[in-house]
Amino acid sequence: MAAVFLVGVLAFLGLRGLLVPRSFGQYGHYRGDAIKEIAALPVSYAGHQVCEGCHTEVLDVKSKGMHKGVACESCHGPQAKHADDPAAVQPAKLDTAVLCVRCHAANSSRPKNFPQVGAAEHSGGEACNTCHQPHSPAMVAGGSQ
Ligand code: HEC
Ligand code: HEC
Ligand code: HEC
Ligand code: HEC
Numbered sequence: 134m135a136a137v138f139l140v141g142v143l144a145f146l147g148l149r150g151l152l153v154p155r156s157f158g159q160y161g162h163y164r165g166d167a168i169k170e171i172a173a174l175p176v177s178y179a180g181h182q183v184c185e186g187c188h189t190e191v192l193d194v195k196s197k198g199m200h201k202g203v204a205c206e207s208c209h210g211p212q213a214k215h216a217d218d219p220a221a222v223q224p225a226k227l228d229t230a231v232l233c234v235r236c237h238a239a240n241s242s243r244p245k246n247f248p249q250v251g252a253a254e255h256s257g258g259e260a261c262n263t264c265h266q267p268h269s270p271a272m273v274a275g276g277s278q
Pocket of ligand 4: 229237238255260265
């Protein structure tokens, strides 16, 4: 019995030595090398301050409306490549039928006082930005100018 037990323990230690990554436990109960690997990934978000430095006209409109707290890249997606070289990389046009309902579709799990609509009844299939200016959405009409 003792021999079988010993073989089991040795097999466990052997397999553990083979399977557990070397840097496991370096800082805690995870693989220490993961930190370096994640830090080395390319950055895809520029951050709203960077966008605002060039797009001051958008910032002027946005800072007066209800979307002032929504960062540029929450809607436009990661745009670090565009911010680095605006002439070479243009952000894709957004489809408001997909974008706006992501945050505003009526949903009982959302706080009651958060503005939400049943898109089908509310807009009758029309694009949201025919009536709402996306950067300052309470300004009805004016389109996406
Ligand atoms: C270095 C200056 C600069 C920075 C930084 C910058 N942009 Fe731009 N952006 C431009 C220029 C220049 C254009 C092209 C304008 C044009 O053709 O009228 C443009 C175009 C755009 C367009 C498309 C406009 C259209 O007509 O379709 C969007 C959307 C946009 N930028 C969003 C962003 C966002 C979001 C950020 C931050 C991540 C950002 N930009 C950062 C300079 C910049
Ligand atoms: C709530 C979502 C949302 C946010 C937040 C947002 N945008 Fe937009 N933006 C849009 C939509 C929708 C359009 C119109 C469709 C398109 O051009 O893709 C647009 C259009 C643009 C355009 C094209 C020119 C224009 O005014 O129509 C630029 C440039 C732009 N956005 C930059 C920015 C910058 C810079 C920020 C942050 C300061 C920002 N956006 C924040 C949704 C948003
Ligand atoms: C990333 C989430 C997000 C997206 C995407 C988004 N919004 Fe908003 N929207 C907000 C937040 C946050 C507020 C402010 C809510 C508050 O302060 O109570 C807001 C406010 C509004 C309001 C103001 C309601 C009022 O009571 O005056 C309207 C209208 C609106 N959004 C329409 C739109 C439209 C149209 C689009 C698409 C172009 C859009 N939103 C995309 C988050 C979003
Ligand atoms: C035909 C014009 C029109 C279209 C298209 C439209 N809206 Fe509206 N929307 C309005 C008007 C008018 C109001 C009420 C005025 C206001 O609150 O600014 C409103 C209000 C809202 C509100 C605030 C509701 C509240 O309880 O405070 C939200 C959120 C909203 N719209 C989102 C959207 C979204 C998302 C779309 C696209 C699916 C859209 N709208 C399309 C005209 C329109």
